[in-house]
Amino acid sequence: MNDTGPAELYTEKVLWQCTTCGACENQCPVGIEHLPLLIGARRGLVSNGDAPDYLGAMYNNLERRSNIWGLGYDQRQKFVQAVAVETFDPAKHEYLVWLGCAGSFEADYQKSLRSLFDILRKKKVSFGVLAKEKCNGDPAKRTGNEYIFQELATQNIEDLRASKAVKILTSCPHCVKTIGFDYKRFGYDVEVVHSADFVARLTRGSATGSASLSGERSGGASEPSGTARERVTFHDPCYLGRYAGKVDEPRELLERFGADVKEPVRNRENPYCCGAGGGLLFADKEEEPGSRISDVRFRQLRETGATTVVTACPFCSIMLKGASASAGAAGGPVGDIQFVDLMTYVNGRMQPLG
Template identity: 45%
Template structure:
């Protein structure tokens, strides 16, 4: 036996009664200390308001997310491969260790069930040893990263608790592995057992008040999450105005607030936090946690105040990179939009630009505040047919497409692509803003009015399919309007053009085009390939450093295009620099808001700015000359 296996796990054979009693006493004390801290947290989560729209179905989706994100650590690894793997090893090590630890405690009470002499026991101890080694290396790596590499999104302050916990985990593994090297019968066996046990018992009560609470909560948070990206829950009843005070926090929000592991992935990618704004998505979540700790979930104390600055939620571009990255299932957008709703629906938010936008849309039809007759003139000039139910598509112009000079050029070019393909389309005689900016800014009254007016117009005109150049319109029509009716099928012009590429002429020259992913097309709609196919058809695709799912916002979303001057650096300038740095001759966009932001940013940068074209314009360039009227 000893020849075949030079190492074996030495377990203490039996403990004297006194030691058993001491162990049992310590274990109970450790458990009690854990519960003293964890109990109130659980209570605060369960005391929070129920999520009115919560459904356990679809169960399959939840199971899949649990398996993928928790068990396989997919999000943790994908966003940060090296530290992600290190974390995964620690996690898997803990999982493999569960049985060992259970047995370890059982041994202390004299009822150990895994024996190194049995086949399964021997196998499992070696199996766990492999994970213990991986876990020890993983935690060592994470320790070096946190205390020596120190990426800025982990925060400037070093936490001694983090270091202590890393040490405890490392020591747990070391004391387990060391037992393999101790000859049977040595007094060191009992000493190692006690060291391992004491480490465990010290670790347990530290969990609830540190970020290590995610060990306990985040599997539940991931499993229970709302699921669809940036899902804004409907308001429940006559007294729900969004997140105003503690009493408005729902169980999901409170659970998420306590689940934050402070990894800072949200901060790392946040356009606001990276350009000198007050908003830091991680601090918003931690602010809610501090609020719950101080005031509890039944309080009437405003949520925006002591623990969260009132300005912060209104600096969010709703780009969603925070929610997209979060490995513990926190849904930042419903929270940020919820805080805005609380402030706007009660009239607490006072902002000149915001009030102007709201008043403009209360009275008028478009967010740009122009006369509706301007849109009529544009339609006449372009000779767009009016939708009468006979055409296949309703071409939705949107505020930018109907009123903005550059947006009009994009629509005109897309219309010429449709004409070239022989696809029938018509525009609505009357069209109002879809309500995207006011939806994101949290004005539910105005959003409802706009959504209902538009839904009525679409139903009257028997519209079945909408195509539009604006990803914000696509998202709002398809997802947000559902609260007030059944919207028609809607698609973005990139999807339409990608389907018809084989019928569209290709240019002879291959110029380089850097494509910028609009947040509302990428993260919100998961459309990355179609616009790229269109760009590759028109030239040579160049990728910016940040692209696809991790693309950086242009700064216009979340209603911010209408809120005037930013503090700090402009988001659009940062992104425009990245796109220029690709060296591409042309910047390709797929959203009129991105286009408008970059137009200003490129003009401000001066010099040899690349040209800026929407994918519709890139496509229309190669069409044979038509007698179509020019835009604007």
């Protein structure tokens, strides 16, 4: 508080600084639900045409191309063909893998999906993908564009129901939250699981038989390859740790496949956000006053002393790699730090098929 008064402190611009990480609700001693109020305020601004320009560009991409990047379906199809994944058929496949905007179009993150597909094949899990995917609508919903969100949700639910899939697997925590929880408003309720959770159970124990999202299965390759143990740190995505409560499963996987995990400050159910959520993935640095969230988180991860940072969210990966590059460009300490997605880490240490 200062002599300018609350009206000067809490401006429209402040409403766009929230990443929807959920930390405020997690820490509130009286259980206030802040996010519905904040997103409601954003909804009002969007309806009046007062959204920031960077969100306007993203909305345009969603309306024109049904993905946040504004790219054509042919690029997704090239990736699907390159990894030889079939279109989902309930008579042949047990799981529908949802690629998401990052998995469909972001070349760096597609390496993680290749690793996930390798793991599933090694474990003899049958899976396919939709012939076409639209963004699940998460970026529109969290930034207050309810119209675009409902348009995308309605179309996706129609496609998902037509596929007859009852088990959905994805590597994007935002997709888990949106399809698995937000779509219930529209009467769509199926099992949606994050790959960290699924693969942790898939490689656990020695039971055989049909896989289940609520059970365990093993078969084929599952043992670590015998590579020497490595010190790593794990960044908990807000939508995986805080929202979904999946904090043990990633660590279980890392330890099983040869990692000694060094914990950063703010971890598990109370992680420090990467700064991507709530539309800030699309914002320029100038849109965030003070220290950028991703820069702060990168410093916290670097201070663990680990040279490998493992992530489990495509957008966390983008933000943290960007923060590392910014630190290096500014002449700050970066060290020999590499960023690896959890599926890539596990697959690289799993015994090869056959």
